[in-house]
Amino acid sequence: xxxxxxxxxxxxxxxxxxxxxxxxxxxxxxxxxxxxxxxxxxxxxxxxxxxxxxxxxxxxxxxxxxxxxxxxxxxxxxxxxxxxxxxxxxxxxxxxxxxxxxxxxxxxxxxxxxxxxxxxxxxxxxxxxxxxxxxxxxxxxxxxxxxxxxxxxxxxxxxxxxxxxxxxxxxxxxxxxxxxxxxxxxxxxxxxxxxxxxxxxxxxxxxxxxxxxxxxxxxxxxxxxxxxxxxxxxxxxxxxxxxxxxxxxxxxxxxxxxxxxxxxxxxxxxxxxxxxxxxxxxxxxxxxxxxxxxxxxxxxxxxxxxxxxxxxxxxxxxxxxxxxxxxxxxxxxxxxxxxxxxxxxxxxxxxxxxxxxxxxxxxxxxxxxxxxxxxxxxxxxxxxxxxxxxxxxxxxxxxxxxxxxxxxxxxxxxxxxxxxxxxxxxxxxxxxxxxxxxxxxxxxxxxxxxxxxxxxxxxxxxxxxxxxxxxxxxxxxxxxxxxxxxxxxxxxxxxxxxxxxxxxxxxxxxxxxxxxxxxxxxxxxxxxxxxxxxxxxxxxxxxxxxxxxxxxxxxxxxxxxxxxxxxxxxxxxxxxxxxxxxxxxxxxxxxxxxxxxxxxxxxxxxxxxxxxxxxxxxxxxxxxxxxxxxxxxxxxxxxxxxxxxxxxxxxxxxxxxxxxxxxxxxxxxxxxxxxxxxxxxxxxxxxxxxxxxxxxxxxxxxxxxxxxxxxxxxxxxxxxxxxxxxxxxxxxxxxxxxxxxxxxxxxxxxxxxxxxxxxxxxxxxxxxxxxxxxx
Numbered sequence: 001x002x003x004x005x006x007x008x009x010x011x012x013x014x015x016x017x018x019x020x021x022x023x024x025x026x027x028x029x030x031x032x033x034x035x036x037x038x039x040x041x042x043x044x045x046x047x048x049x050x051x052x053x054x055x056x057x058x059x060x061x062x063x064x065x066x067x068x069x070x071x072x073x074x075x076x077x078x079x080x081x082x083x084x085x086x087x088x089x090x091x092x093x094x095x096x097x098x099x100x101x102x103x104x105x106x107x108x109x110x111x112x113x114x115x116x117x118x119x120x121x122x123x124x125x126x127x128x129x130x131x132x133x134x135x136x137x138x139x140x141x142x143x144x145x146x147x148x149x150x151x152x153x154x155x156x157x158x159x160x161x162x163x164x165x166x167x168x169x170x171x172x173x174x175x176x177x178x179x180x181x182x183x184x185x186x187x188x189x190x191x192x193x194x195x196x197x198x199x200x201x202x203x204x205x206x207x208x209x210x211x212x213x214x215x216x217x218x219x220x221x222x223x224x225x226x227x228x229x230x231x232x233x234x235x236x237x238x239x240x241x242x243x244x245x246x247x248x249x250x251x252x253x254x255x256x257x258x259x260x261x262x263x264x265x266x267x268x269x270x271x272x273x274x275x276x277x278x279x280x281x282x283x284x285x286x287x288x289x290x291x292x293x294x295x296x297x298x299x300x301x302x303x304x305x306x307x308x309x310x311x312x313x314x315x316x317x318x319x320x321x322x323x324x325x326x327x328x329x330x331x332x333x334x335x336x337x338x339x340x341x342x343x344x345x346x347x348x349x350x351x352x353x354x355x356x357x358x359x360x361x362x363x364x365x366x367x368x369x370x371x372x373x374x375x376x377x378x379x380x381x382x383x384x385x386x387x388x389x390x391x392x393x394x395x396x397x398x399x400x401x402x403x404x405x406x407x408x409x410x411x412x413x414x415x416x417x418x419x420x421x422x423x424x425x426x427x428x429x430x431x432x433x434x435x436x437x438x439x440x441x442x443x444x445x446x447x448x449x450x451x452x453x454x455x456x457x458x459x460x461x462x463x464x465x466x467x468x469x470x471x472x473x474x475x476x477x478x479x480x481x482x483x484x485x486x487x488x489x490x491x492x493x494x495x496x497x498x499x500x501x502x503x504x505x506x507x508x509x510x511x512x513x514x515x516x517x518x519x520x521x522x523x524x525x526x527x528x529x530x531x532x533x534x535x536x537x538x539x540x541x542x543x544x545x546x547x548x549x550x551x552x553x554x555x556x557x558x559x560x561x562x563x564x565x566x567x568x569x570x571x572x573x574x575x576x577x578x579x580x581x582x583x584x585x586x587x588x589x590x591x592x593x594x595x596x597x598x599x600x601x602x603x604x605x606x607x608x609x610x611x612x613x614x615x616x617x618x619x620x621x622x623x624x625x626x627x628x629x630x631x632x633x634x635x636x637x638x639x640x641x642x643x644x645x646x647x648x649x650x651x652x653x654x655x656x657x658x659x660x661x662x663x664x665x666x667x668x669x670x671x672x673x674x675x676x677x678x679x680x681x682x683x684x685x686x687x688x689x690x691x692x693x694x695x696x697x698x699x700x701x702x703x704x705x706x707x708x709x710x711x712x713x714x715x716x717x718x719x720x721x722x723x724x725x726x727x728x729x730x731x732x733x734x735x736x737x738x739x740x741x742x743x744x745x746x747x748x749x750x751x752x753x754x755x756x757x758x759x760x761x762x763x764x765x766x767x768x769x770x771x772x773x774x775x
Contacts, residue, residue, distance in 0.1 A: 015488065016541045019495050023538070026499055030506040033329040034213050034237045036271075036291035037298060046163040049156055049297035051290040057083070057152035058293070061135065062144030062285040067675060067741070068111055068136040068178035068185075069714025076135050080116045080175055083155055087162050089118040089173070096192050097694040097720075098177075098184025100257070107628075107680070107709025108691075108698045109182035112716060115189055116175040120161055127312030128170040128200040130266075131157065131304065132186065132254050134179030137283070139675060139741045140758050140765055144285045146278060149271070150205035151175060153296045157304050167308030172200075179254050180762070181676075181713040186254035190261060199316040201226070202266030203303055204255040205296060211289035212273025212514055214296045217242040218255060220265040222318025227325050227334055229315070230267060233302040235295050236332040238269075239508055240324045240462030242515070248460075265316055267303070271296065273514035276408040279760025280586065324465050327507050340464050344457040347468040348450040350475030355443045357482055363439040371436055372444025375428075380448070380529050383424040387417050387525035390570065391518050397574065399608040400585045403759060405517035408583040412573030414513045414524075416566045421525045423562030425532040429539060430559055438540040445533030446474045452530065466508060466527065470534040473500035478537060494537045501534035584757030587613045588764050591640060591746055592627050595647040595771040600640040603627075605761060609636050612756045616640070616748075627770055628680040628709060629737055630763065641747035646671035647771045648738040650679075653721070655775075657729045661689070664726070664775065668712070669719025674738040677715045679722065681708035682733055690725035737770040 039051035060079050066072035077093070084091045094115040101108045116135070133150025137143025154173050161171060172195055176185030190196045204218075216230055216238030223243070230236055258264040271292040277283045307315070325334035355369045364372075394413065395401045407413060432441055453468025477497025481490040505527060512524045532539075579585040587610055593600040601623070602616035609617055617636035624632045654665035670677050681688060688708040691698045698710065712720050715738075726732060743749045743765055758764050 015491055019491060019538060019541065022495065023498055023502055023535075026502050027506050029329055030503055031510050034327050034507050034510065036211075036213050036289065036295040037235060039290035039294040047160055049160055049294065049301045051294035051297060053159070054152040054156040054293055054297055055285070055288070055290055057155050058144050058148045058285045058288060061148040061151055062142040062283070065140065065142055065281075066135075066137050067139040068113070068181060069675065073136055073177070077114055077116055077177075080135060080151070080155070084116070084118040084158065084173070087159050089120060089158060089162065091116065091118045093117070094189060094193055096188040097696055098182075098186075098188035099693065099696050099698060100182045100184055100187045107678070107711055108693075109184065109711045109713070110693045110696070110698075110720075111178035111181050111184035111713040112720075113177040113185040113188050113714065115177055115185045115193075117189075117193070117195065118158060118173040119195075120158070120167060120171040122169040122171070122308070123166050125169045126310075127316050128172060128195065128198065129304070129307040129312065130172040130174055130195070130200050130202045131300065132174045132176060132202060132204045133206070134176040134185060134254055136177050136180055136185075138180045138279045138760065138762060140281050141279050141283045141760070142281065142285075143283060145207040145210050145283050145288050147179070147206055148285070149207040149288065149293055149296060152293065153205050153300050156297055157301045160301055161304055161308070164305075167305070169308050169310070169312055171304060171308055176254050178713055181711075183252055183254050183257050184713070186257040190257045199263045201307055201312060201315050202255065202258045202264050203300065203307075204253055204266065204268040205300055206253050206268065206270035207292075208270050208272045208275060208278055209514065210274030210277045210283070210287040211292050212271045213237045213511075214269050214271045214292060214299060215242065215511060216267055216269045217272075218246045218253075218268035219243050219322075220259055220318065222265070222320065222322060224319035224321055224323040224336060225315050226265060226267055226319075227323040227332075229303065229306050229310070231325070231332040231334060232306060233299040235298055237295075237327050238332065239326045239511070240322065241326075241460065241466055241508060242511070243322070244460035244462040265318060269296065269299065275405040275514065275517065276583070278405070281758050322462060324462055326465060326504065328503050337461060340457050340461045343472060344450075344453040344464050344468040347453050347472035347475065350472055350479070351443065351446045351450045354446070354475045354478045357479060358439055358443060361482060364437060364443060368436055368440040369443050372440035372442070373447040374444070375432055375436065376441070376444040376448040376533055379424050379428040379532070380526060382428070383421045383525040383529045384522035386420050386424055387521035390416060390420060390566075391521045394518070394570070394574075400579070400610055402607050403588075403605070404586060405519060406514065407518065407573075407577045409573070409577040410513070410518055412569045412576060413518055416569035416573060417518070417521050417525055418528060419562050419566035419569055421528040421532070423559050423566060425529060426558040426562055429536070430556060433540070438536075442478065442536040442540070445536045446471050446478070448533055449474070449530060466505060467530060469504050470501035470530070473497045474534050474537065481537075491541065494541070498535050498538045501531060505531040505534070579755045581754040584752075584755050585610055585612075586757050586759035587752065588759040588761055589613055589616055589743065590763050590766040590768065591643070591743060591749075592623065593642060593645055593767075593769045594626055595769055598642055600642045602638045602640045603630065604636040605631070605763065606636060606759070610756075612752060615750065625683070626735075627737060627768060628735060629678055629711065629739075629768070643746050645767070645769045647769055648677055648736045650734070650736060650773050650775065652775060660727060662726050662729050664724045666722045666724065666775070667719055668722060668736065670715060670717075670738045672738070672740065674715060674740045676711055676713045676739045677719065678709070678711040678737045678739075680735045680737070683707050687726045687728060687732065688724055689727055690723075692723040694720055732775045734773050734775065735770055736773055737768055739766050739768045741765050741767070743767065
């Protein structure tokens with residue numbers, strides 16, 4: 001623990017500078033270690049992954065918007081088939097109706113899908129490994145990153161695999177359709193295709209942005225054996241805390257339908273920085289980082305080779321536990337999940353032992369140690385609130401940020417959060433150092449870390465290491481410093497404890513920023529503060545030279561410097577991150593026509609409509625009853641001129657009443673080219689007791705729903721068939737809604753200027769027509 005006897009006054013500034021310099025270098029090294037590798041050129045060896053070769057596929061895939069069911073989507077599929085057959089792979093197209101109901105949706109979502117499936121047969125197969133990426137994109141996106149990155153990674157991996165020796169196990173490359181509308185392609189494969197009927201290992205390859213490291217962020221449960229395999233890839237970036245957090249979220253990928261069945265185990269990876277391009281027209285090939293593509297490719301090819309030669313029997317079944325794992329320079333640190341609680345408890349005991357020994361040395365008292373612990377909670381709260389206040393101020397200055405994960409150029413703002421958190425920590429320390437003492441504050445900070453380690457062990461076991469290990473190493477270093485005699489030895493021991501905290505926390509803090517975005521800046525500030533608390537023992541070394549008189553200005557200097565830096569970084573960020581043609585302001589607008597009333601309106605999901613959007617919307621109204629595919633609650637709306645749009649229609653193919661039930665066979669069809677066609681029953685009406693679409697039962701999705709609802713994407717010109725069984729013979733009233741994409745040509749629509757763009761939502765640029773029908 002810090003003690004004035006550790007270092008002589010003359011040498012202390014130099015020792016402090018060296019130690020802090022080493023910790024800074026270690027911080028930069030930990031960040032550099034998780035960065036994407038340099039991309040390989042086209043002339044890389046045939047058996048290796050080349051981002052240069054893979055990027056040619058990205059250019060082909062990202063030529064045009066290619067939503068599921070569109071002609072552009074058909075062209076992408078044909079390109080995949082031609083490329084895979086050119087590599088000599090066994091290739092087929094699975095045509096089916098995919099059917100899902102996401103956790104938070106009130107309706108089922110179906111889609112006509114065409115999955116592309118290619119296979120490399122194993123020479124002596126012990127099982128099957130399935131690599132998955134989706135080739136569709138959202139309606140406004142070119143899909144170069146999401147998921148052209150995954151598709152091109154799989155294509156280049158397949159080429160490299162064919163260039164080498166045949167694998168022992170069957171290797172399947174699955175290119176799914178309609179992932180963006182609800183993972184329908186993956187669902188159809190999982191539940192309808194013979195290759196999914198047996199146990200298999202699944203590797204999903206995704207992107208939610210345009211750059212950054214490829215992070216393995218999700219696994220099946222019982223992942224210990226799979227993580228051991230992943231640890232052998234060239235650039236293993238992943239953390240068990242990411243897996244724990246993702247399991248708590250409502251987000252889904254093509255990996256989700258596989259996880260619904262216990263016959264699959266697997267891994268899910270994505271690069272996630274640069275989210276400004278996500279689901280927008282900016283997701284073009286030129287936005288992609290080829291280093292991120294190389295990172296995906298190196299790891300995916302390594303997994304293909306590893307799983308291709310492994311005995312898949314044990315890997316296709318969950319291990320007895322999840323592993324705890326995280327990146328440290330050079331490798332992936334990992335240990336079994338059953339160690340989580342022992343380490344968390346040991347950290348708590350270690351901090352208690354440190355407090356006991358420090359008290360015996362006269363460096364603290366129990367009341368002061370308790371005060372240090374309680375007061376260590378203050379910067380956690382204040383830093384989180386300050387970081388969120390900073391984001392609130394940015395949104396006030398730039399309302400367009402409110403509906404974004406991150407600004408287009410978030411780097412300066414992230415630095416502002418780091419500096420602001422540092423200012424909070426320095427201010428806390430400056431106020432309390434003389435009143436409480438450096439030793440009680442250090443013990444209190446480590447105690448908070450230890451308690452967080454126990455809390456995380458109970459709530460998110462894979463994240464316990466983030467607090468428990470820094471607390472454990474910090475406590476061990478503090479105890480060691482009490483018994484090491486030479487002053488420099490004490491500094492070295494304390495520095496080692498601080499170094500462990502840097503290695504554990506810095507990579508995840510760096511990844512938290514793009515993962516959660518500045519909209520959740522409080523989370524990054526929270527873990528920055530935990531790092532700061534772990535560094536309190538070495539912070540005192542540099543606070544002021546021993547023997548120098550106390551001076552308020554000297555104590556305030558770090559606080560002022562950090563806050564000034566935060567202000568400077570914020571100002572620079574605002575100056576750099578301006579709306580222009582390459583980084584336009586995201587806006588949302590759709591057109592909604594009610595065929596029954598002949599009225600139309602513009603609708604926007606923007607929480608604070610910008611100048612351009614405000615030309616169309618000026619009021620607030622709840623349009624959910626008329627257009628149930630929109631979110632409930634009041635939305636920004638404005639009057640629009642009715643367009644000549646043909647309404648969808650329903651044809652009754654059969655209508656039979658038996659006892660108290662009425663059985664209907666309906667054909668729902670659009671009368672114009674559309675992307676989707678939906679049907680909704682009246683709110684609160686639960687008369688539909690059974691339903692099937694295109695022969696697939698959807699009754700499970702009716703349980704506890706307040707109304708019957710179904711969206712069908714990729715709808716054919718002649719529509720789709722729907723079988724319903726309803727209680728009672730009385731007429732039924734449904735709302736039919738069809739939707740096409742593109743506002744050009746609508747009466748009253750004015751083009752966006754170059755610095756105004758399209759927001760990444762599934763209803764951007766949607767032209768919806770709705771009609772009520774009674775059957």
